[in-house]
Structure formats: C-alpha cells, structure tokens
Amino acid sequence: MPPATRAHAPAGRPRDPEVDRRIIDAAVQLYGEAGWAGFSLEAVARRAGVGKASIYLRWSGKEQLLADALAARVANVADSDTGTLRGDLITLTRQLLRVYLGDARRAAHRIAVEAPGIPEVARRWTELRESQVLAARAMVRRGIRRGEIPENTSVTLLLDTLCGGAVMHIMTTPDGLVGQLVRDADRYAEELVDFxxxxxREANR
Amino acid sequence: MPPATRAHAPAGRPRDPEVDRRIIDAAVQLYGEAGWAGFSLEAVARRAGVGKASIYLRWSGKEQLLADALAARVANVADSDTGTLRGDLITLTRQLLRVYLGDARRAAHRIAVEAPGIPEVARRWTELRESQVLAARAMVRRGIRRGEIPENTSVTLLLDTLCGGAVMHIMTTPDGLVGQLVRDADRYAEELVDFxxxxxREANR
Structure with missing residues (x-):
C-alpha cells in the first residue's frame, strides 16, 4: 500500500496508539451499522470520543480511514507457519471465525456488498483480499512440499471449502446460538480442518 | 407465510404473470443496487415499466414485495430427489451457483447484511433460510438412509463446506473471470460434491 495513504504526526508529537485504536474500532462499528452512506469522519470522531482534528492528523479522508480499518480488523488473516499444514489451517480458520464472530462481523459482510460502489476503498480491499488468498495458498503449498498432502491436491477446492465452510457455519447459526458458537469455535476449527x-487424502488415493 | 401478505386481484380480472415477473425482477435488481434505503414502490414501478397501481394491486407494501422477490429469486434452493445423494447435492450446488452468479447476486449478499435492520422482511427471510436448510438436510438424511454415506456423517460439516465452498468460490473469483466461472459452473459443482x-467417506473409515 502506498505510504501516502496514511498521514504522519508532526515530528516531536508521537501519536497515541490508544487513540488510533479507538478511531479504528469506531470506524469498523459505524461502517458495519450504517454502511458507506452513513460513514463520516464527524460520526467516527463522535463515536471514538476524539476531536475531528485527531482524525485529520492521521487520515486524509474517509476512504483512507475505512480502508485502514478494514485492513486492521477484517482482512487480518495472516500467514502463520506452525510447522504442519493441520496447524496452519486451524490457525487460519480461527482467525476467520474471530472476524466473523466479533465486532467486525457486519463490516465484513457489508464491504463485500458495497465495495463496487466505493472505488477508492475497493482498490485497497481487493489488494487486501488478494494478499490473504496468497497467504492461505502458501500454507497449502508448504504442506504439499513437506509431503503432508498429495502433490495434485486442488488448492482452490480445499481453501474454498475451508474458508467458505467457516463463514457459512456462522451465517446459518440462529442468533440465539451465537454465544455457544463462540465457545465452540476452537473445536469447530479442528473438526473442519480434519474433515x-x-x-x-481420499481424493488422491 | 400468511396468505394476507399478498393481495389478490379482484375476481374476473386474472393477473398477468408477465407483469408479476417484471415487478419481481425489478425489485431484485433495485434492491441489489440501492439497498433498503433506496427501495421504494415508485422506483420498482418505474424500473419495471408498470404503473404503481399494478404493484398495489398485488402487494400491500414494500416489505411484502421485497420478501416475495427474495423468495422467488434468492431463496430458491428447493429439495430435489434425483435418487442419489451425489445427484441431489450437485443439483443443490448448481441452484446456489445460479443465484450467486446471476442477477440476484447483489441482493443475496445485501439481505444478509441488511435483514437485521428490516424486521418485517427479516422474519420472512429467516423462514426462507430455514426451509432451505431443512431441504438440504433432508437430501443428506436420504443418502444416509440409502447407505450411500455413513450413519455418523456430520450433516452440518458436509453442508457448511458444500454451500460455503460454492459461495466462497464465486466471491474470491476476480470480476474478469466471472464469465469463465459461469461456463464452468456445472463442472465445478460436480468436483465440489465429489471432493x-x-x-x-474417509472421515468414517
């Protein structure tokens, strides 16, 4: 991402990371509830309990703020190398479940719908999604190199069903059972990966 | 659904199914583009090329129209008994792919985000989703009864990964490749089901 998308505090006045965090949290929540139509720097500042100047010191506009908020709270599936494919995929699934069971849940669904209508955010969002897909594919390729799964494994089928399965599981759970889902998330991630x-393995016998 | 949610044409003046179809198509497209905030009977009538009276003759309000449009174009995964589990699941997957690759794609994503904010539509939408889940579970249970898959199969894991995998496959495909996806949809459905x-089968060896 170009460094210019994020403004820097003047020298000698270090930024307060707690203020950054509050602004990002407020941006994700507001966007999830109100969408792009209701997203303004004024409303984010009010919700975060900071002055508008604190936001302008950091971001040049609402597109940049939303893109950074999505990067921090929604598109935060990162590569992680636990040494085994099973371990890597469980970590990936837990990261996904945390996003879709957490405060960023509505923002995550909303950006999938609204991105085409917000070109400046859509460009960053597409980059973020692509880097997550690459991270996930890298995990599977390491598993193939280590001989844990067959060489002709369909990386696409495995990742579609893993990531899609986790998101669908959450979306089809009635609201009254979401609390139980949160408690069972770690175990569900293991069952899904093992399945x-x-x-x-069977597809390539 | 209570019959009162849909008005009936006066006796002796049969409704024109072509007008119904145009109104439903217009409703799905408008909702997908503009969301609930931009959804009005005036705008649907304009887009469908019919008078507002034609809509009021049929629906008592915009909530009822949107709910019927979602039932007709989005939540149209129906039970189908082909005689084998593989055949049933391929049919189910193709139905899903058609929704998410077709004109109702944006409406399908949008209602998942917006339903909590539109209680009268949310109630119908929840019923529609539940009846689709029941239809899919009935397919898998028939497969178990016929001995095609083991009795202790996790119906939830199988359907999460099947339906989620299909939707994720579409969502992670770059826009430029969607045309190819449409051409390959039938083959993809078979690969996904076989996988x-x-x-x-392997989980229960």
Missing part, C-alpha cells in the same frame, strides 16, 4: 484433510 | 463425498 477437509480427509477429503484431500 | 466432499470423499471427506465424508
């Missing part, structure tokens, strides 16, 4: 690793 | 049937 799909069976598919990969 | 997951391997998982189910």
């Amino acid at each position: 799909l690793l069976h598919a990969v | 997951l049937l391997h998982a189910v």
